[in-house]
Amino acid sequence: MKRRDFIALALALSSSVAMPAFAEDAAQPYKGAHLAVLMEGHPTTDGIQALLPEFTKATGIEVDLEVVPESDITAKMLLEFSSGSGRYDVVQNNIIYIPGFVQAGYIVPLDDLAAKLPDNYDKADFVPGYLNTSIVDGKLYGLPVYGESTFLMYRKDLFEEYGLTPPKTFTEVAEAAKTIKEKSNGEIAGITMRGAQGIQNVYVWAGWLWGYGGQFITEDGKSALGSDEAAASLDAYARVLRDYGPVGVANFGWEENRVLFQQGKAGMTMDATVNGAFNEDPSISSVVGKVGYTPVPVETDKLKGGSSSLAVHSLYIAEASQQKEAAWLFASWATAKEQQIKSFGIAPNSGVTSQAALNSEEFNKRYGAFKDAMLASIARGNPQYLPTVEAANEIINNAGIAVSKALAGSASAKDALAEANAANDAALSR
């Protein structure tokens, strides 16, 4: 145990055991502070919420945790940020928003706070790939709450039965999907993926885009969705879902997709690594032990970036917050290894950002089935997987429309992307 951890532990203990009043005040310099925190509806949030009483007990800081769906959280915090209301002290969001938030002056660097109040903060314990995504111009802006990559999940039992091997290219994915659908007489969908318009379908299609050698934005800041690679990737994505996907896939979000696969109604899916935790949970899944995990395929050697995502969601401290030190205490506590390890028992959570948690026995016991594939995907994860510019939200929205149109067959992949390309160029130049 490191020295400062020992001190922290001693302080925490001392405040929970009856101690003279002055000692309590000394241990709780921020007693009475009242923090407002905005977080995503996600298993890690459930864990933090359940552990909150311990934080309040140790520090005397009250925390109001507001939980909203990921799809609404950006609008929510932007409205507050832009009005300068100071309503939220700590917010959580995907790291793709950091550049925009930093440029707008909405969030503050954390280095000084970390130096002043280092008790919960162990820089070396964070997965380096995760922490690095929260650093802009050498300054730390966020503490990673959860991180994940994407991989291909396939039914080992079906693959064996039908003589298939795990696909390495998207062409092989389509072939395997065809085989599964045909050999199961249409009972089992060849593949299922998120198709719902917006961040849902873009998050998954982006793997195809990069895997075909495409990208969202060129090095000189222009939209790159008009490329042949992009069109080929969207065409392939849409075709495999249309021909071998489940009914209703055009409205599938993360949840619908996950549940369908978990119920054994699809042969493959491509999604976040956290889905592994759900597949291997016997209380909700009927495919425990039957799922194989392998990195997201690639179609070419000439990649502009990896086809596996690197999605990191971090906690930020708002510029308008009047109690940044208490806010830092909360953020560093919520992301510390102790809490991450405890959270395993609360909700399915394979997205831990602490190396200690990642290497814990508990993690291996629960998520051993896909741990290696997950680490491999993270290692080659592409931090530029989704665009990380100011107008990211609008660009994702436009791309989502194109994906949705191609999937529905109401426009060809090339035409749909040409439209999105023009809209994205307009957004980038605005």
Next chain:
Amino acid sequence: MHDTTRYFYRPVVLLFGAISAVLTLYVVWLTLHNISLLRPGRESFIGLDNYLRLLTDGRAINALGRTVLFTVAATAAELVIGLAISLLVDRDFRGKRIVRAILLVPIVMTPVVVGLTWRFLLNPTNGMMNYALSIVGLGPVDWLGDPNVALFSLLLADIWQWTPFVVLLAMASLESLPEDPQNAARVDGAREWQVLWHITLPALKRALLVVALIRAIDAVKAFDIFYIMTRGGPALSTETLNLYGYISAFTNFDISYSLTIAMVLTILTNVALLLLYNLAFRAPKQGQA
């Protein structure tokens, strides 16, 4: 002495006038800038650029087309079905009061719940609609996932909720009609459909026009079931202008453009209403005078 009554209404009416004037000016001022939540402190005056952008924005023009389609289709369907049902129940029978009460149920139901209900019924794999179709050997239909169908699925939910409103209003009007002209026509040997076409419907015309106007205004503004059931997807097939305005503000954070859309929608709605209103009421009134 007599005039103290005006102090009861003038302050409130003036306040309402003032608030709307201030808000309108504020909105116009906002639409002449490029305010984005992502670019605080970097907004500038851009004149009519937002309005020009809207004119050439294919997505907006398609959304306008969809708004018109949805409004016309919803209003027409609700009017026709509602009228048919009201003619059916326009007679004395046991339980009429109960039928009337039941018809009230969809009207008072929370629209968000209506959206959820239909989303549930229209679920492609586990929904009742596809189950019912499968019994007669049809389907499955991807109600909310197929861009050629989704707008009609929303229409279905809107028709379910608001046709009863037309029925109840038409029932009330039918009951207040004098029966003599109808009976006289029947005595003269007119067939039922002739009585309906030449006597009953013309007498109902005014009431039906009022209902149509109310339904049309609401259909233009429809938001709840769209937000719950499709959020404009798939492939934009259910994005109305109202929804596009919402998305511009809360997904793209483009406040000025969003208000430009809202402004244009308001102007178009008012112009359309004025035209319809004059068409519907001015002419017959002059005829009567």
Next chain:
Amino acid sequence: MRRIAFWIALAILLLCVLFPLYWVVATSLKIQRDAFAMPPVWLFSPTWENYAKVLSNGVFIRAFLNSVIISLSASVISVGVGALVAYGLVAQDEAIKRQNEKFVLSLRIAPPLIFIIPTYFLAAQMKLLNNHWIIIGVYAFVNIPFAISLLITFFEDIPRELRDAAKVDGAREFTIFREIFLPVALGGIVATFILCVLFTWNEFFIALVLTGRDTQTLPVSITSFLTFQGVQWGPLMAAATLVMLPMLVLGMLVQGQVVRGMSLGSIKG
């Protein structure tokens, strides 16, 4: 023959109207497995499990209280102000009355987006967000025109002689309003109030933008249910039932007035 056809048609009509409602309530009483079973489960032993889940959810309870507080307060203000204005207008000449009524009603044609965003910015500058009063004020603003025009119809039913007689006795206008109009039109006032509550309770768009964590109303809160628990239709339908049930009861209480009231302009979306 015609009679049979009539009853069959009526039965089909009622089935179409009531089945969706029945299915919501039935699903809310099923266990998770039955809720999504295909073919559907028609006979099942009801469980309160879903309701227990919803009612133990602090967010839902808080939203319920918010909805009660906001819709009652906004409706009290709407009816109070509306009654005063309606009283003043009923005493005016027909032309003035119609002109004013038309003006306030015309404000409601605009889509809410156009006044919600500016209101949001103004409220933010005044640090009034996440405050019950801002949303109550907006709902009052939206409902007052409706209350005015509905109350005018009730006040018009009061014989002019009552008012004239009181004036001859030297009563002041406010006394006439309080002592004569309010008691005589009490039924209409209560109906107006209930309709205001109904509109406010059901309203979604304004609440979606203008409410925060502490002021979120039920229709907004239920959408977060939807996203978290996407496929848990059981608890979702239980929540939906709890949201709409009070309105069904209120709607039945003022049956005769609902359609009359809504013709004067509904505030949905």
